[in-house]
Amino acid sequence: MTSIRFDQQVAVVTGAGGGLGRTYALELAARGAAVVVNDLGGNISGDGAGTSMADSVVAEILAAGGKAVANYDSVADSKGADAIIQTALDKFGRVDIVINNAGNLRNAYIDKLSDDDIDSLHSVHLKGSLYVSRAAFHHMKQQGYGRILFTSSAAGVFGNPEQAAYAAAKAGMVGLTNVFGIEGEAHGIKTNTLLPMAASRMAEKMDPAQLQQFAELNATFGNALTPDYITPLVVYLVSRECEANKSIYSAVAGRFAKVVIGLTKGWLGPRDAPASVEDVAAHFADIEDQTVVDEPCSLVDELQIIAKHVRAE
């Protein structure tokens, strides 16, 4: 098998000063990419700032003979996001890859979530990912090539207590992937989303009982709940070799899987008048029946699928 390389390509990895992002930056650089190592350098809640996190990863890359430059802007600020992409253009002349990885965490039960928590989580994860990717999209369209990866979470797609705002922002990555995937397709831009799970400093914020569960499962997984077991899928997804688009993948402890969003065939109500509430109640089992499940690839595609079922009846 020929090795997957990134020579002459430029990658931006946000939040690459530690945790998962650091491993992506190191692996991309080791495979020839010039990397913009972005990190705000604050704490896990998203407060504070500093240059040492991004600088230390850049130093690691340079020491290994790779190419990298640090950027300390916040993804949560649209001007900062523009500056992150501008760093790639100024220093390396192009941008081929964006990995939206930067993130903070503030856990609280729904009735204890503050406005500040909600604003902070949505600004960093949801707006930040959109700002940075929007800034890169323009250049990717012009060059007819790009790879964008959003970082979602099992908390957003499957659910987790104490993470309503975080989960909502992370579920938003699915929406971003769908639209970037559709708009980018004609321009050679592929966009996907990752649901990672690995021990990083984010674990500090977890409920002790959940942390204990994690420790037990980690032993079952051969202690593979670490960032480096996530990296291979990430690097493949942003490579020229990967043709996947508009898809969601999960990477946990060396297990890689695709996440699918399906639509049951459902129940077709009367055409001549809207169904009554009682009709819906009577057919709720049909609505839930998963014998036939479609995977619409766009809004229009869902309409086409319904039309197909209507014609078949």
Ligand SMILES: NC(=O)c1ccc[n+]([C@@H]2O[C@H](COP(=O)([O-])OP(=O)(O)OC[C@H]3O[C@@H](n4cnc5c(N)ncnc54)[C@H](O)[C@@H]3O)[C@@H](O)[C@H]2O)c1
């Ligand atoms: N670790 C997990 O199990 C897990 C699970 C699901 C999703 N994720 C997601 O993976 C990503 C990486 O998380 P991690 O576990 O490596 O945590 P981490 O805290 O080690 O890394 C996140 C990095 O983002 C940086 N950052 C935070 N806010 C920023 C901002 N506004 N601008 C630029 N940089 C900023 C931080 O300084 C930090 O270095 C996050 O998006 C996180 O939500 C992680």
